[in-house]
């Protein structure tokens with residue numbers, strides 16, 4: 170099929186390359202000419218495992234092309250997927266849907282053949298109905314343009330795998346013909362037996378934000394319990410294992426530590442609260458503000474542990490290992506790791522940051538921190554080391570191997586990747602989030 174993907178960021182570039190892998194003819198479109206230039210040359214402007222290879226292969230086969238021209242895709246494609254951003258509105262919790270509206274308007278004004286527009290961006294419930302109006306106002310009435318919503322559930326770091334082998338495909342449609350078109354697009358997944366849920370616009374929109382709200386809640390639930398184990402003792406990871414073995418609960422998303430960040434969970438729980446309030450259901454989603462507070466307290470806790478171990482931060486040298494919001498990604502949007510590094514810097518510490526892939530993005534966002542090109546350089550003169558993102562390179566460190574690179578003998582494990590006993594017995598002062606550490610942290614002092 171002839172398919173366009175509008176917006177070629179993390180979601181759109183992945184979707185475009187995977188559709189080409191599935192045998193479709195694909196054109197990716199973005200309003201950012203630099204991004205398009207790079208993608209057209211087969212170069213991925215961000216890091217995502219396995220994606221550069223796919224991009225390169227299909228730019229090579231000619232099945233994947235890139236453009237900035239709406240006229241070109243409007244005259245050519247049968248299906249247009251929307252993957253443009255829906256960031257948090259400045260100073261508010263709600264989602265900014267203006268990019269989606271602009272993309273639909275541009276398509277409406279340039280589509281010259283019958284086609285289906287399929288939204289993949291994460292949007293507040295009610296958006297698709299609103300977009301129908303935008304379409305109606307701007308399209309050529311002699312062409313038939315359908316609208317469907319097909320939210321995306323991929324995780325960064327696993328984007329290719331999640332796109333080619335999703336847990337489920339959800340489509341919101343109002344016309345059986347649109348369902349048939351989407352089944353043709355995703356015929357490979359259907360053959361693999363991937364569940365295909367066909368529903369209305371509202372349910373499709375809500376499944377997506379509900380999934381992210383649930384995942385965020387699960388993480389904050391275990392992190393809230395870790396506040397208890399920090400005070401009374403007990404092991405948060407054994408607790409999580411004991412909890413997760415209940416098949417009704419499941420073991421995933423119970424990794425206690427520095428909490429969630431990224432371009433999705435934080436903004437999506439705020440947008441869901443904002444939309445619920447607009448709809449007169451402020452109370453229904455109010456618990457999500459607690460989920461967020463718990464999440465932010467993890468960062469305070471990491472700074473507290475660093476301060477407790479160093480006596481005071483001013484003038485101390487701290488190595489921050491990790492800047493990305495999760496391993497196998499160079500994304501620093503709302504990154505807990507980078508936030509902790511900045512908080513330590515603001516409190517007077519000299520902070521050296523090292524991330525295997527995210528240094529560049531982190532430096533663009535916070536140029537005042539010092540960035541090092543290797544683990545060895547970051548820890549070379551450190552008084553304290555914090556593991557803030559659980560990259561394999563950091564997880565594979567041992568007390569002995571690290572001791573060869575640094576004078577520091579103090580480490581904070583903010584992602585619960587090490588055994589404290591092992592580090593203690595090798596002579597290190599060790600602290601981890603979720604485990605008991607004196608003095609006890611006074612959460613009330615935060616006022617949240």
Ligand SMILES: NC(=O)c1ccc[n+]([C@@H]2O[C@H](COP(=O)([O-])OP(=O)(O)OC[C@H]3O[C@@H](n4cnc5c(N)ncnc54)[C@H](O)[C@@H]3O)[C@@H](O)[C@H]2O)c1
Pocket residue numbers: 175176177178179180181198199200201204252253254255268271272289290291292321322323324325432433
């Ligand atoms: N990143 C993920 O893992 C992920 C997963 C699932 C869903 N989502 C959702 O997908 C959407 C996109 O997220 P992202 O992380 O890919 O964002 P992103 O910022 O990486 O990419 C968005 C792209 O859209 C382009 N764009 C903006 N306006 C445009 C327009 N009018 N026409 C064409 N292009 C335009 C931007 O230049 C940018 O390249 C969001 O709604 C997000 O919540 C993201």
Ligand SMILES: O=c1ccn([C@@H]2O[C@H](COP(=O)(O)OP(=O)(O)O[C@H]3O[C@H](CO)[C@@H](O)[C@H](O)[C@H]3O)[C@@H](O)[C@H]2O)c(=O)[nH]1
Pocket residue numbers: 291321322323324325326381384388421422423424425426427428429430431432433434494495
């Ligand atoms: O047990 C866990 C699991 C995750 N995290 C953190 O949670 C954040 C989000 O992780 P993850 O969900 O794996 O990454 P994303 O790529 O942001 O993916 C989420 O957001 C996407 C965008 O909406 C959705 O498509 C995905 O389904 C959803 O998992 C990261 O900071 C992780 O470190 C934890 O702290 N503990």
